[in-house]
Amino acid sequence: MILRRYLTNQVAITTALVVGFLVVMLLGGRLIRYFGMAAEGGLDVSVLFSLIGYNLPYFLELILPLSFFIGLMLVLGRLYTDHEMAVINSSGISRGRLARMLSMLVIVMMLIEAAITLFAKPWGMERATNIWTEQSMTQVFDIIQPKQFISSGDYHLYVNEIGARRESLHDVIVVQMPKDKASAPIAHQELQGDDAAALQNIPENYKSQYDSLIFARSATQVASSDGSIQLDLHQGRRYEVDPLTRRYSQIGFERYRITIATGALPDTEAMRIEGIATPSLIGMITGDISRExxxxxxxxxxxxxxxxxxxxxxxxxxxxxxxxxxxQGRWLKLVPALFIYIACVMVIISLKDTVSKGKISVAIYPVAIVLMFAFALYLNYHERLMARMRLSRHTSEKLS
Structure with missing residues (x-):
């Protein structure tokens, strides 16, 4: 009982120290990057530590297993170098039984890792994505200046006045010119003669294209989760004008929503699937939620x-x-052992990319885990098997 408690405490404390060290190392680089973006005006300083906190589960997902393995190596290696393992083995406690004493700690660590992987990381990634979306929208919204035209996608925007804290726009004019218009429009002088004859020469794909002119008394920004910049226009009129025939249509509205900019957000494209909650992933697999x-x-x-x-x-x-x-020293086996364990983790990571491309079935995951466990069992019982083989060969030679 005393040995179990001592071993559990030592491994838990060492693991916590290694986790803290690795988190500071990895998140420190990310924090420096965010500070650089904030210094350039691309990120609000107030959301820096929120982003770090939401990204923490993403890093802990891989840091925690590696730290646990390093903690085990350091604690068990110290037992060997201090000759405590010899005393433990002489008292009838084998290496396998010593490992089984850590069973409760292993179960707790597995539950923590499962909570991080299945719930905490998707939640954090979703929150971080929302922050990046808000920051992206704020950056584009900040370039709007009063009494100046700006262009964004198909839209040209003019604002006469901007409200306090940029929460609203007043006296807004929006001009939309479709991108897929014919590259060589017909000259206006062609319409000076017979309009009917001139219309016969207009390409079909051009006849359906209209310029839109929108007048609105005010506009407000709308939050969006897909990285788009949207505006709600209030109390205005929309005109659709054919610049060739001089015909137009108009409609009044109380509220009209437009999307003035779209695009991928930084640090979110590669994390698209990682930010989806686990129940949603199951829904995609069962067909309840559609996905390409x-x-x-x-x-x-x-x-x-x-x-x-x-x-x-x-x-x-x-x-x-x-x-x-x-x-030999307890550090001698640490580096090669780390390479072996990291190689096992890298196998799981590489399978993710292979399965996502459809090159191999998802059933490869349990197969890979079983093979890893078989390799670990071989390392545990290799010396015992070799000793039995030598004993059997020695016995057979003596009998012969």
């Missing part, structure tokens, strides 16, 4: 369900890999 590439949902869900098993694999690998002979 269902393989991406399969890949992300398999990836999330695989990572908690890396905690159990960490114990199974650390138990044999932490063994050091006298005078």
């Amino acid at each position: 590439n269902v393989n991406e949902a399969y890949a992300e869900l398999g990836y999330r369900l695989s990572l908690p098993w890396m905690m159990l694999l960490a114990v199974m690998l650390a138990t044999p890999l932490s063994y050091v002979r006298p005078r």
